[in-house]
Amino acid sequence: MLKAILYKEWIKLRWAVIVIAALTVLSLAYTIGMINYYVEFQGAFQNWMYVIGKSLLLKNIVFVKVLPLITGLAFALIQFVPEMTNKRMRLSYHLPISEKKLLISSAGFGYMFLLAEIVFLFFGLWMVISMTYPTEIVTKVLMSTIPWFLGGSAIYFMTAFIILEPSWIYRIIYAVISYGLIELNFRASTYDQYQNLWALILIVAVMPLTVMFAGHRFRRGTK
Amino acid sequence: MEHVIECKNLTHYYGDKLVLNDLNLKVEKGRIFGILGKNGMGKTTTINILMGFLRPTSGQCLVLGEESHKLSPLTRQKIGLLHEGHLAYDFMTIKQVENFYARFFPNWKADYYWDLMGKLGLKDNHKIKNMSCGQRSQVVLGLIFAQDPELLILDDYSMGLDPGYRALFIDYLQEYVREKNKTVFLTSHIIQDVEKVADDTIIMGYQKLLLKMPLTTLKKDFHRFEFRNANVNGVIKADDNTITNVEYYNDKITLYSFKSEADVIKHLKTLGITIEKLTEIPMSLEEAFIGLTGKY
The missing domain is CATH 3.30.70 (Alpha-Beta Plaits)
Structure with a gap:
């Protein structure tokens, strides 16, 4: 049965997975070009100063900030809007599978695809930066991007939560709260500003429960 | 189990508005029940409670012996649901939707589905969202037949169907139900269709059940x-x-x-x-x- 749920989610997400993977490759290619450009025109010493002192790398890899966000948002919309259109989720709720299993597997498989894209981007970035900069810089940059990846996860769960919620008033309230929680991940613009990474991880770890909560409210026929 | 569906003192409110008041209903096995009622008489509410998508304010509704709002997966396997508007996973193709459902039902009878699909004359990779309402109704009916359920709940099956597809739907349903001794609980706005297919009729009035009796008895008495x-x-x-x-x-x-x-x-x-x-x-x-x- 879980294979069937995976099959359904894959049918919905496959084009988005391919498009996002292609965007990731393009973005990484752009980063290689960007690093070469700066090193060539600034010179190695100047570039080093900018990278260390002005967080140059971090400021120029905006796509790492945006891609997980776009991916999380797109995946949640693609997965759950068709389920809620004409209350199609009722079809899923009538399947001979428990409500918990259904919701966990649907969101779980979606998140699995998102995580695959994030891991691809993360390791891609690692490889690209490692080509030019020493391990210390690579570590700093990658550590600084973790909240952005967490932001992508957060937007996925919160969007699913909002879509599955049956009441429009609650949706608006949840959207405001979600904005605040997601925005927490995007506050820093220099290295090492995230001293509370574990707190952010904990917040994202709790978010799947919201999907269960909204799904259960829909199932009960809450208006 | 004597009754496939048994509602006892079913009462439901939407906010302060009373929709169902102390409704009692028993549905016997192996018969086709047509539920009729004007708009706003609680027909959809009753169906939603039976389908498990609404918890009644008070009272109880047993479907195949279990409370309708907490049916176990095993019991859901025995119930075929047709949702209003012939709801289907319209992002799937004819083939994909069959692949998907077949994995949930151990008694899956693919032949029923493919027989109906063969009559549509569409390719296996035809997307459901690109079908007419009539064609979609055949996909949904084929999936329900292939599931081989004990009880079929069909909510407003005639909605959006032209006379040809309505007749086709009724013909297939009748043949399937008689052959396999299934219980059917259906609603429709086309009363002539209900007259054609139902053994018993249930008529709902304002907040209550007006009558439940065999169609032949109603016509005679x-x-x-x-x-x-x-x-x-x-x-x-x-x-x-x-x-x-x-x-x-x-x-x-x-x-x-x-x-x-x-x-x-x-x-x-x-x-x-x-x-x-x-x-x-x-x-x-x-x-x-x-x-x-x-x-x-």
């Missing part, structure tokens, strides 16, 4: 009488005993009753109306339905 008298306008009132409903149109009075002509004449006499003979006008199910529920 429910009468429409007419007579003309310009002086009795408003004298005869509908009551629970003899006159179920009464309509006045100029001097023409139409009476609906479960009693015989002689009993109605006797009742009229107690109201001071002497009449020798009433004219009985035969009724279709639609006319009987209007007779029971009124035109307004």
